Amino acid sequence: MITLDVARRDEAIEAGWLAYRGLMDEDEHRRQCAEWNVIAVVEPCGSVIGALFAKDGELHLGIVPEWRNRWASRRLIKRMLEHGYRTRFATTEQKRFIDRCGQIGDRR
Numbered sequence: 001m002i003t004l005d006v007a008r009r010d011e012a013i014e015a016g017w018l019a020y021r022g023l024m025d026e027d028e029h030r031r032q033c034a035e036w037n038v039i040a041v042v043e044p045c046g047s048v049i050g051a052l053f054a055k056d057g058e059l060h061l062g063i064v065p066e067w068r069n070r071w072a073s074r075r076l077i078k079r080m081l082e083h084g085y086r087t088r089f090a091t092t093e094q095k096r097f098i099d100r101c102g103q104i105g106d107r108r
Contacts, residue, residue, distance in 0.1 A: 002076050005040040008048055012040035016051030019062025036060075037083070041076075043067065054083035 005012075013033045017026055024032075033053070041050035041063065050063035059080060 001044060002049075003042050004052060004076070004079055005042050005048075006037075008040035008042065009038045011048040012038045012051035015040070015048045015064055016053065016062040018064045019050055039083070052080055052083065057084040059084040 013030065016033070016038065017029050020029055036053040036055045039052040039054065040048045041052060041061075043049045049067040050061065053060040053062070061080070
C-alpha cells in the first residue's frame with residue numbers, strides 16, 4: 001500500500017525534483033519547497049516515489065516518472081485531500097487524478 005510520510009521531507013523534496021525536473025531548475029524547486037509542507041509518497045517497499053506539496057489548502061503533487069499511472073488508491077487520495085483540495089499537477093496523469101479527487105471529495 002502506498003502511504004504518506006511527513007518525516008521523510010528531504011527525500012520527498014528530491015523525488016519532487018525528479019518529477020518536476022522539466023518545469024523548473026533545481027534551485028527554484030528547492031526555494032519553493034521552503035514555503036510548503038512537503039510530504040513523502042512512499043511505495044510498499046519503502047522507497048519515496050513522489051511528494052505532496054501542501055500550503056493554505058492548495059496541493060501540488062509530483063510522482064517520479066516510473067511510478068506515474070500506477071500509484072493512487074482511493075484511500076491515499078482521501079488522505080491527501082486532508083491537506084487541501086485545490087489541486088495542480090505536473091504529470092500526464094493529472095486529469096485522471098483530478099477526476100478521482102472530485103468523485104471522492106463529493107463523498108466527504
